[in-house]
Amino acid sequence: MTKKQLLSAAIIVALSGASTAVHAAGFQLNSQSATGLGRAFAGDAVIADNASVAARNPAAMALFKEANFSLGFNFIDTDVRVKSGTYHQPKITTSIFPPSVDFDSNAFDIGGTDGIGASSFVPNMHLVMPINEQWAWGLSAYSNFGTGTEFDDDFAASLFGGTTSVKSMNFAANVSYLINEQWSVGAGLDLIYGMGDLKRGFDAELCNKPLFGEEECRTVKEDVIDVEATGFAVGWNIGAVYELNENHRFGLSYRYSPTVKADGDDPTDKIDLPLPDMAEFSGYHRLTDKFAAHYSLQWVQWSAFNSLQLQTQSDLFGILPSMAIDKAYEWKDAGHISIGGTYYLNDSWTLRTGYMYDIAATDELMSISIPDSNRHWFSAGFTYHPDSKQSIDFGFTYLMGEDVTFDESLSPSLPAPSITGATTRSDAILVGLQYSRSF
Template identity: 70%
Template sequence: MFKKRPLISAVVSAIALSSTPSLAAGFQLNSQSATGLGRAFAGDAVIADNASVAARNPAAMALFKEANFSLGFNVIATDVKVKSGTYHQPKVIASPSGEILAIESNSYDISGTDDIGGSSLVPNLHLVMPINDQWAWGLSAYSNFGTTTEFEDDFAASIFGGKTSVKSMNLGASLSYRLNEHFSVGAGLDIIYGVGELSRDFDAAVCPAVMGSPLFCTELKQNVLDVDASGTALGWNAGLVYEVNENHRFGLSYRYSPTVEAKGDVMGGLQTASSMDLPLPDIAEFSGYHRLTEKFAAHYSLQWVEWSAFDTLYIGGIEKEYKWKDAGHISVGGTYYLNNDWTLRAGYMYDVAATDDLKSISIPDSDRQWFSAGFSYHLSQKESIDFGFTYLVGQDVTFDEKLSPELEAPSITGATTRADAILVGLQYSRSF
């Protein structure tokens, strides 16, 4: 062990949180329904073609004349890669007594690192029950947030890219009330269950020196971030629907997302804790739906996400500040009512990245484009099978990543990352 300024002690506070921005990158999931997926979620806060609208705007439950049930899942397959970059590993020159004489660096090419992302299945369930002409209640189970990336064990820059897994599940109950033929309001409560797994390793080359010249080097590797925790919190949502007439309507909703206190095993650097806080962003959405002809309807949405809620993250007693910006998306779509058996839909979304000045290879975040299509096959007047498909295209993002401005190594320079995805949804919907 070094007697003066041990390397682990000197840099561990920065190391332990070097990749925590990945936890707060844009990890929102739009996966409440297969119908929404097939139109890039354009108009989803007001279309109300099945019970899944309860998850986007509780006021839209007032649009149902009879009970409606939807059960389905979305499969998300991500393609995340590091296209280029150089990792600079610390090379510590030390005297025989353990005093650090100098910190240099070894360089490793990390280009061509792929298969970082994975596939996940996200289920959803929704129920809307009208009580009378004015009141309706609903239940929903779905996920708003989630991301998973995992680098190979032999990845050179393991301090920047170990395992990152963040998932949440919403269990919601809501109530709507029709004020008159034009206005409806709604509100609901959400029980949010969140679980996170994070792991990072720090490595360095340690080179004892005689007369200032290193004789040989050995590899030092230590786990400096290890989190396996889960927790629950209570959130709420509220919404408004304005119907111009049966063919034109608008919806507005707001969702309050709490800070989840995740309890479990939390180790950051040289400190341990029994919990960590995971702040989730609030979400506001405005949607419109317009039945322009008997066969065709146009719809759109504008969503705002309060990613700036991530001002500080605490892991193992260490706090980390980082820079995020409020973001969101805009989407447009169309629905074609082909006949009694088939309904076709398509949509486009432009999704703005949450990251700003700080970026990370662990969860590459960039502006994204959604190209979506889907259909419903009506088994009868009351039953349908719904399918949605999206090809999500990210952008190449080039950046440097450091633990702190004071440390030249470990660091990554000239990293270019890219994240694309394919999303497929299937669900069964029934009114009764």
């Protein structure tokens, strides 16, 4: 068995596992505005307190009587940990005579791996321009999806960990139409710019047991995947708003998200970034002059991803015949439910809070590269109005994940590389700041 044969096989197997990492559920961002962040995005498809509502429901632009511009950012700091787990490194021993091969594994403890989460700065910009009493148009730039983990170079299970970064930027142009006092509709096009960065390593212990003499072993370590790719795709969104009266209204929106086919400088640098469709229903109810309650229910079509099939080269590892690798995903449709409240303290200050239960899309199959679990959002924020035309928004969220324990392997046919008993946890802190102005 040669080093070239081993690495060729490793690349094929690694690509199967790497696709799981890139497409793993849980890389949806809710970061379109600091205003929404402060209420856990409860009611965000219909509240329309600034132009950022266009990112959730284009029909809500019909609620604006004058132009509004909003500019802000959200900062996301994730704390991702591998609390426990065992990595089984391939150990392949061959003998010359009689011909025989033993496929074994070495075990390494990978527990206590901290600090693999990434921090990200997510800007957003929104503009809503009423044309007349019925028509309005708007432009937005923001992100719907993004995630990232980065393991140290000496991380034992580098074929499973390594570097994983998936980001997208959405540039939207929308239009809305006010049908009557109760109904508004809207639609728009989304130009999506996707970016993927994927790095994976592979290491194995190769041992030769000669007919005479002592066994000789050496460790092979190579970078087998190093891909940086970008690409564009076009999606669309539609929405509707129903106003029962000035204090009670409902919003419904649907967003079609395409697959971004990203390419890099090298012809082999290709990453498909399939983005799920989303639907959202929101309600807003101003119960008194001072207090309003609001809520949202969002559905995300993660079940669009099933599995990836690959055929290995013949003579895999120099010892196994050609085989088909079926890397299953088995994602489920997911989403979130959020509730919130807004307190209108006075003309200068508005206070808000919210809670979101964010459901993980992963089911039985999980990955340490993008740990996913059900998440709890605890949010609070405020708006300060320097005058009737301007507002400054601040939002804060503590996102608390849950411990999940699982095993991970690249193929049931291979005893190693694999991970057993991995327990991961992902928490995050999100902070947002935003400036809005009407004119």
